[in-house]
Amino acid sequence: MKAILKRELSSYFNSAIAYVVMAMFFGFSGWFFIGTCFMANSSSLSPTFSNIFVIIVFITPIISMKSFSEEKRQRTDQALLTSPSSLFEIVMGKFLGAFLLYVICCMMFFVYGLVIMFFAPANWAVIICTNIGLMLLGGALIAIDVFISALTESQLIAAIIGMAVGLITYMTGSISSMIGIDWVTNVLNSISFTSYYANFTYGMLDLTGVVFFLSVIALFIFFTIRVFEKKRWS
Amino acid sequence: MVEVKNLTKRYGNTTVVDDISFSVGEGEILGFLGPNGAGKSTTMNMITGYISSTKGTVTVDGYEVLENPAKVKSSIGYLPEIPPLYIDMTVEKYLNFMFDLKKVKLPKKEHINEVMRLVKISDVSGRIIKNLSKGYRQRVGFAQALLGNPPVLILDEPTVGLDPQQIIEIRNLIKSLGKKHTIIFSSHVLSEISATCDRILVISNGKIVADTKTSELSSSIAGNQKLKMDIEGSQGAVLNALKVIPGVLKIKKKQDIGNNVSRYIVEYQNGIDVRRDVFRAIAAADCVILDMQNGNETLEDSFLKLVTQDQTQNKGGVR
Structure with missing residues (x-):
């Protein structure tokens, strides 16, 4: 697992991907930060945090689009799958590699907190809490994107489907409010990434949210393992 | 060392490998010969645990590949038809990665240097694989298979696309490795196999049509x-x-x-x-x-005869 994790990270930083992703993340989050804190004369980072969801929807598929699709295209999956490493180790290494790059991006919010401290007392409870929520949200999306990349040989298709799925998770909340049927609304609300994430942005360490996102991560890591097991068994 | 029993692989209704059984002893070099699409790569992929078999078992050194995959995989060095190279890495970094991935427990630096010397890639160790020629890439793939000194080597068409000089080098390398390793190596070129292997397994349409010593192949068929x-x-x-x-x-x-x-x-x-x-x-x-x-048949004639015989028999069977 360590070997794969190390390779993933070095391949991100040896190619343009890490820098593009970080530039996008820092640029947009900085823009939101200026817009909702400086221009609005507010010391609360919550609006910045809730706006950043849209950017994450686009960034996470870019991070993990090549996880497995590129391996399949270059036939390097043969080296991975015939090595003594288990499928769990392989998938976990891939996931953690993508996740760590994302965590590096999220660290920027602590810098914003420090900037606020120059002007007003920063609410560190909100910043830390939301950052945890942000990492969980991104982790869940990355797990889904890694799964998608295991299904195709094309990075582009993996990225596009990943973005579409991300947008759907972003919109489930608003879709559910448009549907009049009660039980459908309930189901949609209970799987709405937005509503779980929103609780974090208010500064609550919402346990149901933590459990929800961790379950999504576990579920899609399991699905990814199954994709390879099925391929071997069919 | 390697024991294959009733190995079968079906994709839907197509049988790619049909009830193959053979065993390879320690230190033996087995040539796997057959036309393109005969099921050579599929068989090799099943032995290495890349894909599973529909039926049958593969045992390496007493361990079954599906029951004890980690054990089997660590005792096999595999060079697939297309070497699994991360082309954005340098040769040395790639071998370091493969060393870790294979969980080899030998002194890392010395072992990698030794393997690079053996396949003669020490001079390109710092270069990015993307920029290497086909021959060098093949040898990097070879080096990868040798990491950890696995007792069994499985090489899928290791000489395809190499120039004659390189082919001779690889052949000699395989011969010298055969003293310490059990080797299964495939090719669709007969001269390739007859020059290196002790034993030939001819496979056609997923079936074994001959299993003989190299020296006896011609007379046994002709x-x-x-x-x-x-x-x-x-x-x-x-x-x-x-x-x-x-x-x-x-x-x-x-x-x-x-x-x-x-x-x-x-x-x-x-x-x-x-x-x-x-x-x-x-x-x-x-x-x-x-x-x-x-008027004796050459080895090539015997091989062609075997393969075409099998095909006509098969056609008859379908009708």
């Missing part, structure tokens, strides 16, 4: 020795003269060449040289031998 002759003289006289020679089994007239000359194929027993007797008998019958040639 059967008896043959002479090809052009003889001037009446057909009856020639046949009568040849029939009585001890050791001659079968005489076949192939074609008339004209001017009272015909071409004959004479089959005779292995171990008896009938050429002198044939010469004297024909001369005594007042006929003339204009041309006498060895």
